[in-house]
């Protein structure tokens with residue numbers, strides 16, 4: 390069992406950055422520093438030794454803190470080899486499926502295009518944590534900016550195929566608006582009704598709805614449920630392949 394802990398840090402308006410650390414050794418990783426200040430504060434407060442920054446994709450609200458953090462803590466920035474020229478300050482480039490070690494864990498990089506052409510997610514194999522950037526959100530998935538619906542579908546399915554107990558950490562707090570969309574097209578899903586109560590309760594208290602888990606998303610996230618008969622029926626796509634249902638859902642969500 391891994392000893393790593395995860396701190397969720399609110400950044401900008403609705404971004405989440407993450408600090409993963411071993412409380413004994415104090416060695417730490419940051420995933421997607423949206424901005425430097427709140428992260429610097431936590432690293433200092435917990436007296437952490439920041440070794441690496443992991444980047445899921447090049448968007449400004451995921452790399453905005455790179456240079457300041459690197460200058461301050463002399464850490465190394467890690468990202469996807471094929472997107473290296475868009476990631477500020479990158480030091481170490483990694484390829485799809487490549488694994489690197491941190492403390493007692495093994496972190497696997499997974500190519501997951503669709504939101505951007507060079508998007509990746511990081512899977513901590515022993516701790517069973519996935520940092521997925523803007524591919525999957527709780528009850529939703531990312532917008533398609535570079536690539537097509539099939540790319541995005543495959544990327545979402547890669548996350549769906551992780552073990553049920555894996556915790557999913559995404560880049561934004563979009564759960565409430567995603568919930569409204571899921572309820573509109575999957576209104577008879579009892580898991581979803583239950584999740585709706587939990588989400589409203591958390592948000593009323595001003596708390597994050599993250600992390601979620603692979604199992605919870607399988608039960609409630611409509612983009613994970615393209616094989617569900619009631620959903621394809623509702624869309625008039627009964628008997629159609631799940632890729633088509635996914636494409637339709639993404640289009641509907643874009644205009645929801």
Ligand SMILES: [Zn+2]
Pocket residue numbers: 446448504523
């Ligand atoms: Zn993005």
